[in-house]
Amino acid sequence: ETGVTQTPRHLVMGMTNKKSLKCEQHLGHNAMYWYKQSAKKPLELMFVYNFKEQTENNSVPSRFSPECPNSSHLFLHLHTLQPEDSALYLCASSQDRVEITGELFFGEGSRLTVL
Amino acid sequence: AQSVSQHNHHVILSEAASLELGCNYSYGGTVNLFWYVQYPGQHLQLLLKYFSGDPLVKGIKGFEAEFIKSKFSFNLRKPSVQWSDTAEYFCAARMDSSYKLIFGSGTRLLVRP
Numbered sequence: 001e002t003g004v005t006q007t008p009r010h011l012v013m014g015m016t017n018k019k020s021l022k023c024e025q026h027l028g029h030n031a032m033y034w035y036k037q038s039a040k041k042p043l044e045l046m047f048v049y050n051f052k053e054q055t056e057n058n059s060v061p062s063r064f065s066p067e068c069p070n071s072s073h074l075f076l077h078l079h080t081l082q083p084e085d086s087a088l089y090l091c092a093s094s095q096d097r098v099e100i101t102g103e104l105f106f107g108e109g110s111r112l113t114v115l
Numbered sequence: 116a117q118s119v120s121q122h123n124h125h126v127i128l129s130e131a132a133s134l135e136l137g138c139n140y141s142y143g144g145t146v147n148l149f150w151y152v153q154y155p156g157q158h159l160q161l162l163l164k165y166f167s168g169d170p171l172v173k174g175i176k177g178f179e180a181e182f183i184k185s186k187f188s189f190n191l192r193k194p195s196v197q198w199s200d201t202a203e204y205f206c207a208a209r210m211d212s213s214y215k216l217i218f219g220s221g222t223r224l225l226v227r228p
Contacts, residue, residue: 042221045215
Protein backbone atom coordinates (compact mmCIF):
# COMPACT_ATOMS: atom_id res chain seq x y z
CA GLU A 1 0.00 0.00 0.00
CA THR A 2 1.60 3.19 -1.17
CA GLY A 3 -0.77 5.74 0.36
CA VAL A 4 -1.36 7.20 -3.09
CA THR A 5 -4.34 5.75 -4.91
CA GLN A 6 -5.05 6.25 -8.60
CA THR A 7 -8.23 5.43 -10.48
CA PRO A 8 -8.93 4.06 -12.95
CA ARG A 9 -5.99 1.70 -13.30
CA HIS A 10 -6.75 1.23 -16.99
CA LEU A 11 -8.57 3.51 -19.40
CA VAL A 12 -9.27 3.18 -23.11
CA MET A 13 -10.71 6.20 -24.85
CA GLY A 14 -11.34 7.55 -28.29
CA MET A 15 -9.85 10.78 -29.50
CA THR A 16 -13.13 12.65 -29.08
CA ASN A 17 -13.90 11.41 -25.57
CA LYS A 18 -13.62 13.33 -22.33
CA LYS A 19 -12.39 11.40 -19.32
CA SER A 20 -10.64 12.09 -16.03
CA LEU A 21 -7.94 10.44 -13.98
CA LYS A 22 -8.16 10.67 -10.22
CA CYS A 23 -5.47 10.61 -7.57
CA GLU A 24 -5.93 10.59 -3.82
CA GLN A 25 -3.19 10.61 -1.21
CA HIS A 26 -3.66 9.53 2.38
CA LEU A 27 -0.29 10.69 3.65
CA GLY A 28 -1.06 14.24 4.71
CA HIS A 29 1.28 15.62 2.06
CA ASN A 30 1.09 19.12 0.69
CA ALA A 31 2.49 18.71 -2.80
CA MET A 32 1.12 16.57 -5.62
CA TYR A 33 2.44 15.80 -9.08
CA TRP A 34 1.45 14.29 -12.40
CA TYR A 35 4.12 12.41 -14.36
CA LYS A 36 3.87 10.73 -17.75
CA GLN A 37 5.72 7.46 -18.28
CA SER A 38 6.10 6.37 -21.90
CA ALA A 39 7.93 3.29 -23.12
CA LYS A 40 11.70 3.76 -23.33
CA LYS A 41 11.50 7.42 -22.29
CA PRO A 42 12.30 9.12 -19.02
CA LEU A 43 9.46 10.04 -16.71
CA GLU A 44 8.18 13.44 -17.73
CA LEU A 45 6.95 15.88 -15.14
CA MET A 46 3.64 17.38 -16.24
CA PHE A 47 2.20 19.40 -13.37
CA VAL A 48 3.05 20.29 -9.79
CA TYR A 49 0.65 21.51 -7.14
CA ASN A 50 1.76 22.85 -3.79
CA PHE A 51 -0.94 23.60 -1.22
CA LYS A 52 -3.54 23.34 -4.01
CA GLU A 53 -1.79 25.96 -6.13
CA GLN A 54 -0.32 25.00 -9.46
CA THR A 55 3.37 25.80 -9.39
CA GLU A 56 4.50 24.08 -12.54
CA ASN A 57 3.09 23.38 -15.97
CA ASN A 58 5.83 21.72 -17.92
CA SER A 59 4.67 22.88 -21.35
CA VAL A 60 1.84 20.36 -21.34
CA PRO A 61 -0.72 20.62 -24.17
CA SER A 62 -4.06 22.11 -23.18
CA ARG A 63 -5.85 18.83 -23.90
CA PHE A 64 -4.57 17.85 -20.45
CA SER A 65 -6.21 19.90 -17.72
CA PRO A 66 -5.29 19.37 -14.06
CA GLU A 67 -7.45 20.15 -11.08
CA CYS A 68 -6.48 20.13 -7.41
CA PRO A 69 -9.51 20.87 -5.20
CA ASN A 70 -7.59 20.16 -2.00
CA SER A 71 -4.21 18.85 -0.86
CA SER A 72 -5.43 15.25 -0.89
CA HIS A 73 -6.96 15.06 -4.35
CA LEU A 74 -5.63 15.63 -7.83
CA PHE A 75 -7.38 15.14 -11.14
CA LEU A 76 -6.21 15.08 -14.72
CA HIS A 77 -8.99 15.88 -17.16
CA LEU A 78 -8.47 14.51 -20.65
CA HIS A 79 -10.06 15.89 -23.82
CA THR A 80 -9.46 15.24 -27.53
CA LEU A 81 -6.31 13.25 -26.90
CA GLN A 82 -4.03 11.85 -29.55
CA PRO A 83 -2.78 8.26 -29.89
CA GLU A 84 0.70 9.41 -28.86
CA ASP A 85 -0.76 10.38 -25.48
CA SER A 86 -1.10 6.69 -24.67
CA ALA A 87 1.11 6.12 -21.65
CA LEU A 88 1.17 5.37 -17.94
CA TYR A 89 0.21 8.44 -15.96
CA LEU A 90 1.67 8.52 -12.50
CA CYS A 91 0.54 10.60 -9.59
CA ALA A 92 2.94 11.37 -6.77
CA SER A 93 2.95 13.33 -3.56
CA SER A 94 5.56 14.71 -1.20
CA GLN A 95 5.54 16.11 2.32
CA ASP A 96 6.69 19.47 1.11
CA ARG A 97 8.05 20.59 -2.16
CA VAL A 98 10.60 18.11 -3.30
CA GLU A 99 13.56 20.39 -2.66
CA ILE A 100 13.09 19.87 1.07
CA THR A 101 12.81 16.11 1.38
CA GLY A 102 13.46 14.91 -2.12
CA GLU A 103 11.21 11.92 -1.74
CA LEU A 104 8.17 11.37 -3.90
CA PHE A 105 5.53 8.78 -3.08
CA PHE A 106 4.02 7.35 -6.23
CA GLY A 107 0.73 5.74 -7.05
CA GLU A 108 0.53 2.65 -9.20
CA GLY A 109 -0.48 4.64 -12.24
CA SER A 110 -3.31 4.84 -14.72
CA ARG A 111 -2.60 3.09 -18.01
CA LEU A 112 -4.18 5.17 -20.76
CA THR A 113 -4.77 3.94 -24.29
CA VAL A 114 -6.04 6.40 -26.89
CA LEU A 115 -7.55 4.83 -29.99
CA ALA B 116 20.16 21.04 -20.85
CA GLN B 117 19.88 19.31 -17.52
CA SER B 118 19.53 15.58 -17.99
CA VAL B 119 20.05 12.21 -16.38
CA SER B 120 21.46 9.31 -18.38
CA GLN B 121 21.25 5.63 -17.67
CA HIS B 122 23.38 3.81 -20.14
CA ASN B 123 22.14 0.28 -19.64
CA HIS B 124 18.54 -0.24 -20.65
CA HIS B 125 18.52 -3.97 -19.93
CA VAL B 126 20.73 -5.99 -17.61
CA ILE B 127 20.53 -9.73 -17.07
CA LEU B 128 22.36 -11.34 -14.17
CA SER B 129 22.41 -14.64 -12.35
CA GLU B 130 21.71 -14.78 -8.64
CA ALA B 131 24.72 -13.91 -6.46
CA ALA B 132 26.31 -11.85 -9.22
CA SER B 133 27.38 -8.32 -8.43
CA LEU B 134 25.44 -5.40 -9.81
CA GLU B 135 26.44 -1.96 -10.91
CA LEU B 136 24.02 0.31 -12.76
CA GLY B 137 25.36 3.50 -14.23
CA CYS B 138 23.86 6.94 -13.83
CA ASN B 139 25.27 10.23 -15.03
CA TYR B 140 23.83 13.69 -14.80
CA SER B 141 24.63 16.84 -16.70
CA TYR B 142 24.82 19.84 -14.41
CA GLY B 143 27.73 21.60 -12.78
CA GLY B 144 25.99 22.95 -9.70
CA THR B 145 24.49 21.46 -6.59
CA VAL B 146 22.63 18.21 -7.12
CA ASN B 147 20.56 15.85 -5.02
CA LEU B 148 20.51 12.32 -6.39
CA PHE B 149 18.09 9.45 -6.05
CA TRP B 150 17.50 5.89 -7.09
CA TYR B 151 13.95 4.67 -7.37
CA VAL B 152 12.87 1.09 -8.00
CA GLN B 153 9.72 -0.29 -9.58
CA TYR B 154 9.07 -3.97 -8.93
CA PRO B 155 6.78 -5.76 -11.40
CA GLY B 156 3.22 -4.61 -10.92
CA GLN B 157 4.11 -2.23 -8.12
CA HIS B 158 4.58 1.48 -7.68
CA LEU B 159 7.83 3.40 -7.87
CA GLN B 160 9.52 3.60 -4.50
CA LEU B 161 12.64 5.27 -3.18
CA LEU B 162 15.69 3.04 -2.86
CA LEU B 163 18.19 5.62 -1.61
CA LYS B 164 19.10 9.27 -1.86
CA TYR B 165 22.09 11.57 -1.59
CA PHE B 166 21.79 15.13 -0.36
CA SER B 167 25.16 15.88 1.21
CA GLY B 168 27.89 14.38 3.39
CA ASP B 169 29.29 10.90 2.87
CA PRO B 170 29.23 10.26 -0.89
CA LEU B 171 28.66 6.55 -0.27
CA VAL B 172 24.99 6.14 0.46
CA LYS B 173 23.36 2.97 1.74
CA GLY B 174 19.77 2.19 0.96
CA ILE B 175 17.27 -0.54 1.53
CA LYS B 176 17.74 -4.20 0.62
CA GLY B 177 21.53 -4.04 0.57
CA PHE B 178 21.82 -1.44 -2.19
CA GLU B 179 24.34 1.37 -2.10
CA ALA B 180 25.34 4.17 -4.42
CA GLU B 181 28.40 6.35 -4.69
CA PHE B 182 28.33 10.00 -5.68
CA ILE B 183 31.46 10.92 -7.64
CA LYS B 184 31.27 14.62 -8.34
CA SER B 185 34.23 14.68 -10.71
CA LYS B 186 32.53 12.09 -12.90
CA PHE B 187 29.00 13.47 -12.54
CA SER B 188 27.98 9.95 -11.60
CA PHE B 189 25.81 8.19 -9.04
CA ASN B 190 26.11 4.49 -9.77
CA LEU B 191 24.00 1.94 -7.96
CA ARG B 192 25.65 -1.20 -6.61
CA LYS B 193 24.79 -4.41 -4.86
CA PRO B 194 27.42 -7.07 -4.13
CA SER B 195 25.11 -10.05 -4.57
CA VAL B 196 21.75 -9.83 -6.32
CA GLN B 197 18.72 -11.96 -5.64
CA TRP B 198 15.88 -13.05 -7.89
CA SER B 199 13.64 -10.64 -5.98
CA ASP B 200 15.75 -7.72 -7.22
CA THR B 201 14.20 -8.13 -10.66
CA ALA B 202 12.74 -4.69 -11.30
CA GLU B 203 13.21 -1.47 -13.19
CA TYR B 204 15.60 1.02 -11.63
CA PHE B 205 15.41 4.76 -12.18
CA CYS B 206 18.05 7.32 -11.38
CA ALA B 207 16.82 10.85 -10.70
CA ALA B 208 18.37 14.19 -9.92
CA ARG B 209 17.26 17.47 -8.50
CA MET B 210 19.54 20.18 -9.73
CA ASP B 211 20.27 23.35 -7.78
CA SER B 212 17.18 24.93 -6.23
CA SER B 213 14.70 23.44 -8.66
CA TYR B 214 11.81 21.43 -7.31
CA LYS B 215 11.84 19.23 -10.40
CA LEU B 216 13.07 15.70 -10.19
CA ILE B 217 14.59 14.75 -13.53
CA PHE B 218 14.50 11.04 -14.20
CA GLY B 219 16.63 8.81 -16.37
CA SER B 220 14.99 6.41 -18.80
CA GLY B 221 15.38 3.44 -16.48
CA THR B 222 17.24 0.13 -16.45
CA ARG B 223 15.38 -3.15 -16.47
CA LEU B 224 17.16 -5.74 -14.36
CA LEU B 225 16.35 -9.41 -14.71
CA VAL B 226 17.92 -11.74 -12.19
CA ARG B 227 17.85 -15.38 -13.16
CA PRO B 228 17.57 -17.95 -10.35
